Amino acid sequence: MMKVKDGDLDKLGLLFERYNRPLYSFFYRKTFESQLSEDLVQSVFERMLKYRTTYSGTGSFTTWMFSIARNAHIDHYRKEKRRREDEILDEEQIPGEVPAGYAEMDERNQKKMLLEKAIEQLDEDKKEVVLLSRFEGLRYQEIAEIQGVTESAVKVRMFRAMKELKQIVTTLSEEYSHE
Amino acid sequence: MSEKNQKLIADYLQGTLDDEGKKQVEELIAKGDIDFIDFRAMEQLHDELDMIQVPEPSKGMSSRFYTMLEEEKENIRGSIQEIIREKLSEFLNQVTMPRVAYAFILLIVGGFVGNQMGNNDSEIKELTSEMQTMREMMMVSMLEGPSTTDRLKAVNISAQLPSVDQKAIRALLFTLNNDESINVRVQTIEALTRWGDDPMVREGFVKAIANQDDDIVIVTLADAMVELGVKNSANEFQRLIDEKDLTGATKQKVENTIAVLL
Structure with missing residues (x-):
């Protein structure tokens, strides 16, 4: 990234080849929308170019990149929230309703769907801790830098997120099997 | 549960606990300060998160x-x-x-x-x-x-x-071998991969290996050769390793590619 900062923009291609998949996975598991995840990946690399002169090189590149990713998602979420306030109804699933085709799925796919629905219900901070720690292999200290909190707070968030996930999976499983 | 124990479990889940920390968890479970069933359920759920698959992004x-x-x-x-x-x-x-x-x-x-x-x-x-x-x-x-x-x-x-006809393929292969822009060459490889069944494309790819100096282009070519199963590219890649001073990661990638192709 230091070379990109110094004007060798082609080196951003190297960073793209190395990090586009982890970023895409991060956004996909946050949103479960392919096109939106691709748009957000593009937005991260646009921001890297735009703010390249602010890169100090003191911390880890991954931390800097996921901080940008976090902000890109927050900005999108804010815009989306404003847009939705103007709409009376959307086509999303009503909470508590059994997802289409759930009853016909085998046990593994039902579990997969429960996990996805449970992840969706976590608040953004907890969701991020789980995704960055479990899937992207970031250390709690790095996640703490991204979220602007202490490492201890991240560990507590991780524990509470997993506890909440467990609870949501149990509740959803009961709801879906009763309907 | 105390915050101290919560943090201990978080460390356990991430796999960063040393032997002493693991022993501490076992002792807390034995004393009943950590509920064993809850702990196992959480550990299992942490493993099961792997089930959430991510699709391939589009080209x-x-x-x-x-x-x-x-x-x-x-x-x-x-x-x-x-x-x-x-x-x-x-x-x-x-x-x-x-x-x-x-x-x-x-x-x-x-x-x-x-x-x-x-x-x-x-x-x-x-x-x-x-x-x-x-x-x-x-x-x-x-x-x-x-x-x-x-x-x-x-x-x-x-x-x-x-x-595409032969003329278009020739133009794309010429671009792959001569374009000054790395990005254009990378995109050309991805475009040509679509026509990977055409013998002219496969032969063109093999010949292009020796002309490449840039890491990204070499790595992209290596991926394309594996994807298309162009086995006779292995010799060219070996020559590339022998004759050019590749960086560590690229050399490793090319060696892995050769191993897959042979």
């Missing part, structure tokens, strides 16, 4: 990125001197414009004639074929142009064509 994501990068580079280069040079270059390249103009006229005339003669299948096929020819001509002309963004666009046009 368009990569194209959009490289187009954006080239546009940024061109913005930076936009000095007066550069503008004058490009204008001059554009003027010199206007010799290729009649070909594009001819293709447009062909399309309009074709459309008009087709409309006059009624819509039967053979005329529609003919028109489609003419449009395809026109797009290929545009692509070949743009590939020869001075603007990197235009050359990237040309490569992207080729990726959208339902089929």
